[in-house]
Amino acid sequence: MDYDKFLKHVLEYKRYLLRNQKPLAQTSTECFLDGTRIGIWYNAYFTIYKNTRKKKTITELEEKFCRDFENLREWVIFFKQVEKRNEENAKLKVYEQKVKAYCLLTESIKMPIEERDAYQFFDGKKMGLWYNQQNTKFQKMLKNKIPFSPYESLKYQQFLKAKEVRQQYELCSEKYNEKRLEQFTNHVNCYLELLKEEKRKIPQTDTRRFEDGTRIGTWYYRKNQIIKEWRSENRQLTKEQMLQLMEFSKIDLLEFETKETTGSQKTKVKGVKNNGRK
Incomplete structure (x- = not known):
């Protein structure tokens, strides 16, 4: 040598x-x-x-x-x-950018980003899919008590920021959906009251309104079209859509049981404004 x-x-x-x-x-x-x-x-x-x-x-x-x-x-x-x-460090910087983009978009649209949504990061990765994958990975590590490396620990701290923002808007979204469902249920109940009293379908041209000002005939016509689309598309429905479908089925059932009449009497029902025709 x-x-x-x-x-x-x-x-x-x-x-x-x-x-x-x-x-x-x-x-x-x-x-x-x-x-x-x-x-x-x-x-x-x-x-x-x-x-x-x-x-x-x-x-x-x-x-x-x-x-x-x-x-x-x-x-x-x-x-x-x-x-x-x-x-x-380079990967963590990219990860931080993704978390920031996810938070900004969530705050912009004011609702959680779901996996089915089309929103993407700069690298083409779907935001909703990315969030679910990260959440699953970290939850599995925590559940199985797998120790975090310093690098994974830093990523997890960043991910918690995205999770906090998502949970904030999940809560807002849930409250919003609950309010919409409550309003929808009230409309269904009022419509059922009219249907029982008049024993006939409420025509689309009917000018009476719900307490919130929505025209009853128009509401039924539009909602009926939407429900038909949901049923015909054979797609997976959200929790809110399923609940609406169940509520609306009450109208279908009562209409099936009720014989239509030609009477045109307008009956005042609680929750309905008899404004007459415009």
């Missing part, structure tokens, strides 16, 4: 590590000043080092070689860690 040449290569490799802040890639064709491929040289001497350590007795020069190579290995391992931290 030309030990002076070996030490010269060790020094050159350390300079490479300082300059690039990362170890040499396995596929790299980088060379020392004398043209020797750094990767091939390092792998060859790593093999020599392992074989030397297996010997029962080694010479003084071999002992010195092992110490010098171990020192170089420590450099390589250190800069591998530096490279990993840099990669994680």
Whole structure:
């Protein structure tokens, strides 16, 4: 072994590590000043080092070689860690940007982003799908008591920001949906009262109104069309849509049981304004 040449290569490799802040890639064709491929040289001497350590007795020069190579290995391992931290920091920055974009959009539309929604990040990933995947992953880690790495811990802290914003608008959305469903139920009940009293369908041209000002005939016609679409499309309905469908079915059932009459008497019912025709 030309030990002076070996030490010269060790020094050159350390300079490479300082300059690039990362170890040499396995596929790299980088060379020392004398043209020797750094990767091939390092792998060859790593093999020599392992074989030397297996010997029962080694010479003084071999002992010195092992110490010098171990020192170089420590450099390589250190800069591998530096490279990993840099990669994680870059990924964390992208993750933070996604969390920020998710929060801003949620606050803008004032409702939680669902997996079925078309909203996407800058990389094409669907926002709703991303959120569900992240939430599932972290919940699984917490449930199974899987320890978080420092990197995963930082990601989780960022994710909690998105979760907090989502939960805030989930609550708002639930209250909004509850209010809409309550209003819809009131409309159904008022319509049922009229149907029982008059024993006939309320025509679309009927000008009477619910207490909130909605025209009864128009409401029934439009809602009936929407319900028909929901049934014909055979799609998965939301919880609110299912509840509306169940409520509206009460009207269908009563209409089926009630024989239509030709009477035109308008009966005043609680919750209905008899405004007459416009």
